[in-house]
Amino acid sequence: MSTKGTKIPERLKIPFAGITPAPTQEKGQDLFPTGNWRSIRPVYRDKLPPCNNACGTNEKIQGYLDLVKRGKYLDAYALIKEDMPFPSVTGRVCYHPCEQACNRGKYDEAISIRAVERFLGDLGQALARDVVKAGTPNGKKVAVVGSGPAGHSAAYQLARLGYKVTILEKSPKAGGLNRGGIPDWVLPQHVLDREIERLVEIGVTIKTNVEVGKDVTWDELKKNYDACVLAVGLTEPNSVRAEGENKDGVLYGLPFLRDIGMGTSKVKVGARVAVIGGGNTAIDCAREALRQGAVEVTMITVESNPQEMPAVPEDLHDMVEEGVELMHGRTVTAVLGNGRIEALQLHPARFSGAINASPITVDKEAKAERFAVDNVIIAVGQRASLGWLPDEFKTERGTIKIDRFGRLGDTNFFAAGDIVQLGSGQPLMVVNAVGDGKRVAFNLDKVLRGQALEPRTVPVDVLFDLNRMNMTYFPHFPRVQQTLLPAASRRKTQEEVIQAYSEEQAVEEASRCFSCGTCNACDNCYLVCPEPCIVRDVRSNGLYKILVDYCKGCRVCIEECPTGCLEGVPELDFDTGVVRMDTAFAVSPGLHGRQAEELKNLGDRAAKNI
Amino acid sequence: MPTIEVQRQVLPILGSPNQGARFFNPELPSSEPFVPGHRTCAGCGPSIQYRMTTKAAGDNTILVGPTGCMYVANSSYLCTPYNVPWAHTQIGSAGSFTAGVAAAYEAMIRKGKWKGAFPNIICEAGDGSASDIGLASISGALYRNHDCLIICYDNEQYANTGIQASSRTPYGGMTTFSPPGPKVPEAKTLFPKDLARMMAAGHPHCYVATASVGYPIDLMNKVRKGLNHKGAAYLMIYTPCQKGFVYETPRSIDLGRLVVECGLYPIWEWNPEKRAYDYSFRPQNMRPVSEYLKLQGRFGHLHAEHIAKLQNFANEQWRMMGVELPEALIHAADAKNLVNMAAAVEAETVAQTL
Ligand SMILES: Cc1cc2nc3c(=O)[nH]c(=O)nc-3n(C[C@H](O)[C@H](O)[C@H](O)COP(=O)(O)OP(=O)(O)OC[C@H]3O[C@@H](n4cnc5c(N)ncnc54)[C@H](O)[C@@H]3O)c2cc1C
Ligand SMILES: Cc1ncc(C[n+]2csc(CCOP(=O)(O)OP(=O)(O)O)c2C)c(N)n1
Ligand code: SF4
Ligand code: SF4
Ligand code: SF4
Ligand code: SF4
Ligand SMILES: [Mg+2]
Numbered sequence: 001m002s003t004k005g006t007k008i009p010e011r012l013k014i015p016f017a018g019i020t021p022a023p024t025q026e027k028g029q030d031l032f033p034t035g036n037w038r039s040i041r042p043v044y045r046d047k048l049p050p051c052n053n054a055c056g057t058n059e060k061i062q063g064y065l066d067l068v069k070r071g072k073y074l075d076a077y078a079l080i081k082e083d084m085p086f087p088s089v090t091g092r093v094c095y096h097p098c099e100q101a102c103n104r105g106k107y108d109e110a111i112s113i114r115a116v117e118r119f120l121g122d123l124g125q126a127l128a129r130d131v132v133k134a135g136t137p138n139g140k141k142v143a144v145v146g147s148g149p150a151g152h153s154a155a156y157q158l159a160r161l162g163y164k165v166t167i168l169e170k171s172p173k174a175g176g177l178n179r180g181g182i183p184d185w186v187l188p189q190h191v192l193d194r195e196i197e198r199l200v201e202i203g204v205t206i207k208t209n210v211e212v213g214k215d216v217t218w219d220e221l222k223k224n225y226d227a228c229v230l231a232v233g234l235t236e237p238n239s240v241r242a243e244g245e246n247k248d249g250v251l252y253g254l255p256f257l258r259d260i261g262m263g264t265s266k267v268k269v270g271a272r273v274a275v276i277g278g279g280n281t282a283i284d285c286a287r288e289a290l291r292q293g294a295v296e297v298t299m300i301t302v303e304s305n306p307q308e309m310p311a312v313p314e315d316l317h318d319m320v321e322e323g324v325e326l327m328h329g330r331t332v333t334a335v336l337g338n339g340r341i342e343a344l345q346l347h348p349a350r351f352s353g354a355i356n357a358s359p360i361t362v363d364k365e366a367k368a369e370r371f372a373v374d375n376v377i378i379a380v381g382q383r384a385s386l387g388w389l390p391d392e393f394k395t396e397r398g399t400i401k402i403d404r405f406g407r408l409g410d411t412n413f414f415a416a417g418d419i420v421q422l423g424s425g426q427p428l429m430v431v432n433a434v435g436d437g438k439r440v441a442f443n444l445d446k447v448l449r450g451q452a453l454e455p456r457t458v459p460v461d462v463l464f465d466l467n468r469m470n471m472t473y474f475p476h477f478p479r480v481q482q483t484l485l486p487a488a489s490r491r492k493t494q495e496e497v498i499q500a501y502s503e504e505q506a507v508e509e510a511s512r513c514f515s516c517g518t519c520n521a522c523d524n525c526y527l528v529c530p531e532p533c534i535v536r537d538v539r540s541n542g543l544y545k546i547l548v549d550y551c552k553g554c555r556v557c558i559e560e561c562p563t564g565c566l567e568g569v570p571e572l573d574f575d576t577g578v579v580r581m582d583t584a585f586a587v588s589p590g591l592h593g594r595q596a597e598e599l600k601n602l603g604d605r606a607a608k609n610i
Numbered sequence: 611m612p613t614i615e616v617q618r619q620v621l622p623i624l625g626s627p628n629q630g631a632r633f634f635n636p637e638l639p640s641s642e643p644f645v646p647g648h649r650t651c652a653g654c655g656p657s658i659q660y661r662m663t664t665k666a667a668g669d670n671t672i673l674v675g676p677t678g679c680m681y682v683a684n685s686s687y688l689c690t691p692y693n694v695p696w697a698h699t700q701i702g703s704a705g706s707f708t709a710g711v712a713a714a715y716e717a718m719i720r721k722g723k724w725k726g727a728f729p730n731i732i733c734e735a736g737d738g739s740a741s742d743i744g745l746a747s748i749s750g751a752l753y754r755n756h757d758c759l760i761i762c763y764d765n766e767q768y769a770n771t772g773i774q775a776s777s778r779t780p781y782g783g784m785t786t787f788s789p790p791g792p793k794v795p796e797a798k799t800l801f802p803k804d805l806a807r808m809m810a811a812g813h814p815h816c817y818v819a820t821a822s823v824g825y826p827i828d829l830m831n832k833v834r835k836g837l838n839h840k841g842a843a844y845l846m847i848y849t850p851c852q853k854g855f856v857y858e859t860p861r862s863i864d865l866g867r868l869v870v871e872c873g874l875y876p877i878w879e880w881n882p883e884k885r886a887y888d889y890s891f892r893p894q895n896m897r898p899v900s901e902y903l904k905l906q907g908r909f910g911h912l913h914a915e916h917i918a919k920l921q922n923f924a925n926e927q928w929r930m931m932g933v934e935l936p937e938a939l940i941h942a943a944d945a946k947n948l949v950n951m952a953a954a955v956e957a958e959t960v961a962q963t964l
Contacts, residue, residue: 002645002693032647472867475894523638527665527826528863530657531646550646554653554852559860 034531038553040568042525042546047463047517047564051113054101056426057083057153057435061098061113066520068116068510077120078131084117084434085156086195088125089149089178091118092187092498094431095280095312103466103516109479112501112509119506125194134202135162140448143168143225145212148176149430150417151231152199153437154444158229159202161445166225167204170211173262176233177418178430180258181281183288184494189261213388227412227444230389230400231437234382234418234428240276242345243334245378249341253277253285253379260288270374271295274344275324276332277379278302278309283316285377286324290491294375298325300332302349302360318484322491330369331362335376343372384419397423405453406440412447416440463517463564473524473562480509519544519565525557616719617727619670621834624827639668641693648684648691653859655849655866656680656763658823660691660734663761663847666830667837669694671730674708676744677701678736679770679851680763701739705747705760708733712756730837731758737778738768740846741805752813752842759836759843762805765851773854777803780874781923782916783908785854790911797911801923806846810880810887815841818880822848824866828877828891839882848875856907865905871895872902873924873939876931889931896933898942899924918945 049062060079067076080087094114102110124130140163144155147169155165173179174196178187200206210216212232221228237252239245251267253275259265273294275286278301286297299319303309305328306316320326331349335341346369352361384398393408395401399422400408400415407414417433426432446453463469483499484490490497501509515522526534526544533550534557536543546557558566624637643664650657656679664671673696675681681698684691699707712731718724733751735744740762748760767785768774775785781801784790788798810818817839821829829847836843850857850865857865869875870893877891899920903909912920921943928935941947 002689002691004693032649034647034649037652472864472894527662528658528823530650530652530654530661530862531648532642532644532661533646535642547646552652554862555860556653556658556862560863 033549034552035547035549038548038551039571040553040555041548041571042551042553042555042558042566043569044519044544044546044565045461045567046519047461049516049518050101050103050462050464051098051111051516053460053462054097055083055435056097056429056431056433057438059083059098059117062513062515062518062520064120065111065113065116065510065513066515068120068506069513071507073120073123074131077124077127080117080120081124081130081132083438084431085153085199086121086192087117088121088191089187089195090431090434091115091121092191092496093178093182095427095429097427097431103464103514104512106466107471107474107514108476111513112479112482115480115482115501116506116510119501119503121191122500125191130198130201132156132160132198132202135160137164138162140164140226141166141224142444143221143228144231145221145228146176146231146233146417146419147171147174147196147206147208148231148233148417148433149178150233150419150433150437150440151176151229152178152196153434154229154231154414154416154441155204155437156199156202157438157441158444159199159204161441163445165204167199167206168210168212168216169206169208170214171258171262172208172264174206174208175261176231180261181254181284182430183257183260183284183291185287185291185490185497186284188496218388218390221413222411227414227448229437229440229444230408230413230415230419231417231433232384232386232419233433234384234422236383236385237378238381238383240332240378240380242332244337245335247335247337247341248339249337249375250335251375251377253281253377254382256285256377257281257288260292267292269294272373272375273297274332274371274373274376275299275379276376277381278311279379279381280311280315281381282377282379283311283319285379287319287322287491289375289377290322290324291494296325297323298327298371298373300327300330300344300346300371302329302331302351304329304350318487318497321487323487327371331360332376333362333364333368336370341373341376343370344376345369346371382418384422386419399423404455405443406436407443407447407453412444414440414444461517469514469516469564470560470562473522474514477512479512480505515563517564519561519563522562524560524562525566528556528560530554530556616716618840619668619727619730620838621666621668623831623834638665641669643667643669643671643692643694645691645693647689649686650679650683651851651853651859653852653862654679655823655851655862656736656765656769658862659761659763659829659847659849662823662826662829663732663734663833664692664694666833667730667732670727671732672696672711674699674704674711674731674733676704676707676733676735676739677770678739678768679765680734680736682770702743703747704733704735704739704744705749705751707747708758708760709747709751709754709756712751712758716757728757731756732833732837733758733760735760735762736769737762737764737766737805738774738776740764741777741803748844749809749812752809752816752844755815755841757841759833759845761833762844762846763849764805764846765849765854766802767851767854769851769854778805780920782903782912782920784911785908795911795913796916796919797908806844809844809846813842813844814880814885815882816880817841817843817882818845820846820848820875820877822866822870822875822877823850824848824863824868824870825877832879835879841882854908856910857905861905865902867893868897868902868905871897872899873928874899874902874920876927878931892933896928896936896939898939900942900948914948915945917948918943921948 051061064076064079096114098113099110104111142158142163142165144151144167147167158165175192237254269292273289275282286299289297330346332344333347334345336343348363348366349360393401400419402415416436418428485497531550533547535545558568644661671694676699766778767776773785775787779798782796784797790797806820817836819832821832852859879888
């Protein structure tokens with residue numbers, strides 16, 4: 001309430017028994033603390049959006065989409081960089097678990113998060129100076145073994161924390177599977193190069209052609225560094241244990257792609273190529289084979305149909321569109337030919353689900369098929385090469401044994417990425433390696449500072465239920481599609497298949513985001529409050545405040561919050577005995593209370609003052 | 611004596627994505643001409659309207675408040691929730707008082723007694739005042755084209771005196787003056803006065819529009835258009851009253867949307883230059899009237915035939931707006947298809963996207 005502009009006569013300003021005087025401007029505000037009408041109090045309580053939750057490195061997706069929507073691209077880029085060192089890379093290669101989890105997927109189509117991420121990543125690439133700075137040097141040295149996504153991420157976070165980081169990489173070029181696995185037409189090398197430059201810019205030293213176990217020993221690592229992160233990935237291809245697998249023309253997926261990626265490939269594929277395996281590596285091999293000149297490419301999988309293949313569906317779709325044939329329910333039991341491959345012998349097979357023995361059951365009784373080929377590329381998974389690691393730190397699977405903080409026993413060694421995630425149930429993917437690297441870097445920092453390591457126990461409320469939001473604010477809009485190169489022309493080139501968003505497209509797509517459970521400063525509550533007792537001092541995210549002295553608890557704001565951030569909590573909880581009703585029992589005694597004090601002293605005052 | 615040019619305020623129109631949705635608006639002024647501490651009911655629609663209107667108008671504003679809830683519940687101990695000059699006027703003199711304020715400012719500026727821009731002069735009359743008791747005075751102010759904005763905050767009844775029927779109370783609406791009973795089962799038998807169209811038709815030189823609290827940006831833009839218009843402007847704004855309509859307080863804005871989506875409160879503008887109605891406003895959905903009625907206790911007594919009658923009324927409004935009616939709404943206008951309220955609710959499944 002206000003008396004602004006009201007001329008109050010002198011005589012009405014003096015309190016005397018029985019009459020409430022007219023309040024002054026600022027006291028007028030206290031006159032009726034209508035908050036004591038309320039039985040339910042609105043509170044701002046941000047929940048975790050499912051996308052952030054699903055992302056392997058918990059990128060603040062809702063946050064950067066919101067910034068993109070408002071045209072604050074640089075802030076958005078800075079936000080994504082908190083958790084992700086190379087959005088330009090994941091913006092191209094990520095299997096986007098965030099989009100699978102996106103609430104908008106239940107409504108019309110999921111947000112194309114990866115495309116917006118790529119838009120931001122490319123923006124960052126174009127910057128003359130990156131927004132990320134190295135931390136204040138703390139004088140400690142850390143070695144990171146392996147320059148793949150996990151190593152890159154750990155080195156990046158450690159540099160930001162002020163460590164002197166050295167990456168040891170056995171290959172001639174840094175990047176791990178980002179370079180030596182993922183093909184150019186998905187991730188152009190110059191994009192990766194630029195991100196590695198960025199890492200060097202924040203003070204990370206990268207030593208290539210340095211192999212731990214050969215050039216540097218375990219003991220040297222221990223002696224020369226305060227701590228060490230092992231992110232060595234899975235570097236050795238699995239074999240299919242077929243007869244004659246050593247014949248000429250038999251290729252393995254990982255080295256095949258790695259050599260092409262590193263620019264050291266001497267392979268020339270023939271016209272007919274078979275790829276064994278049904279995962280993402282196999283798909284990349286099949287599509288790469290086309291680009292290397294193969295005419296007919298056939299993918300042979302144990303899975304009995306495409307749905308069962310452990311592959312990203314879009315990639316599978318794009319591959320089939322490029323003309324790769326699929327052959328299901330078979331495996332190769334022998335490579336036929338005289339010194340050089342001429343054909344494959346195939347038998348029906350299926351997954352048995354066994355974990356220790358071979359997971360594949362082959363029906364040897366059935367009649368063998370002969371399948372003529374010029375080359376076969378075997379892409380049935382990778383394993384580690386850990387000859388140099390003390391046995392106490394190895395698991396039966398041949399990976400590194402860590403505790404739940406990524407630490408090797410009570411040493412200052414940590415491990416992250418595929419090398420620890422194999423068999424964990426977590427898909428072996430770039431973003432998961434990045435998240436692992438990030439978490440391990442933070443744990444390492446804690447150990448070196450002598451702080452206790454604690455698992456995350458905070459219960460997080462992830463908003464999955466659309467009923468908790470106000471959907472009337474979200475008209476249906478189709479997803480903004482990224483353009484693809486036409487299938488016919490792309491199968492021959494190393495050019496990027498998926499094209500980038502324009503600025504307008506990125507903004508349009510980001511605007512589709514519901515901002516699930518998280519206030520995005522839409523101003524709804526602020527505008528619809530009848531009192532109005534919602535104030536906003538600074539016009540930016542989340543900066544609203546409810547004046548509980550006045551809020552009557554009508555809950556209009558809660559009902560109209562599109563994102564589900566606002567919730568109601570009862571002022572009196574009879575079950576738990578919690579009483580929050582501070583205004584009901586008057587935090588501020590209100591004007592009447594203050595006057596009561598004055599009235600008490602009235603008798604002491606000189607008569608002329610009354 | 612040289613006359614001084616009247617300096618006028620021009621308020622920018624706000625961007626409005628999808629009319630009601632996601633209306634983050636960095637351009638709104640930070641000052642608050644309407645402050646809390648008043649004693650309107652929790653969730654009061656007219657208060658929501660006041661908040662939006664004053665936010666759109668800004669600080670250089672003078673408010674006129676004829677008797678009604680927005681005066682009685684709000685001003686006491688020489689305090690009001692209005693942080694700008696505000697004056698109460700008798701319920702019948704809404705228009706004449708406002709006209710006087712406008713004329714006075716014009717004269718003061720002309721004579722050099724008032725420096726600064728011409729203020730936004732806004733009269734906030736309830737429907738009782740605007741549609742019945744003060745109709746003549748408001749018509750006079752519009753007719754003489756005083757530079758002011760007259761708003762009818764339409765809560766479809768005399769709320770402040772304890773819910774009596776006004777000429778804006780809808781057909782079927784229960785009030786203390788129109789209770790349902792064996793003789794008159796539908797409570798109010800008359801359809802509401804078409805007040806805004808009456809104002810547009812009678813005063814074609816004025817900017818006239820309807821709005822609803824369900825569409826805040828649209829509402830605020832119409833306030834600004836009305837204020838920017840040189841001469842008199844008139845707005846009729848739907849503002850639910852939880853006490854009289856008998857609904858759960860959180861639904862105040864929702865009702866403001868539903869009443870439009872159900873076709874019971876057509877949103878339009880009268881363009882004084884073109885002398886034509888602009889019916890281009892379209893809500894996101896079209897729904898049967900039962901969706902609106904079922905949320906309110908004041909319609910709880912209605913029978914199928916009454917609901918059908920209201921649906922017919924809504925359908926006419928849609929036709930007036932030039933909207934083609936979906937089959938489901940034509941169907942719902944026949945009482946045979948709505949044996950009771952429950953059957954009417956079934957029609958909601960056919961909500962139609964425009
Ligand atoms: C063909 C292929 C395609 C893929 N496509 C995708 C995709 O599209 N999207 C996606 O999300 N994921 C994809 N993945 C998975 C993803 O690449 C991996 O999950 C991720 O790279 C794992 O990262 P990492 O850092 O743990 O290991 P790596 O990337 O394998 O990096 C390990 C690094 O350590 C180095 N190293 C190993 N031993 C030593 C040693 N002793 N001394 C020094 N250096 C050593 C290696 O040279 C290598 O550079 C693909 C994988 C493959 C094989
Ligand atoms: C001439 C006159 N008649 C009757 C009244 C009593 N009265 C005071 S407020 C009110 C209701 C006004 O209704 P409305 O204008 O719709 O405003 P609301 O209360 O609904 O906000 C009435 C009838 C009065 N003050 N003056
Ligand atoms: S709608 Fe936005 S916030 Fe919600 S899950 Fe999708 S991307 Fe995340
Ligand atoms: S809209 Fe205002 S009065 Fe109503 S519950 Fe929210 S903060 Fe309180
Ligand atoms: S209504 Fe909008 S501004 Fe208010 S809490 Fe919800 S998201 Fe934030
Ligand atoms: S009776 Fe109606 S109009 Fe009056 S204060 Fe209450 S809700 Fe508002
Ligand atoms: Mg009224």
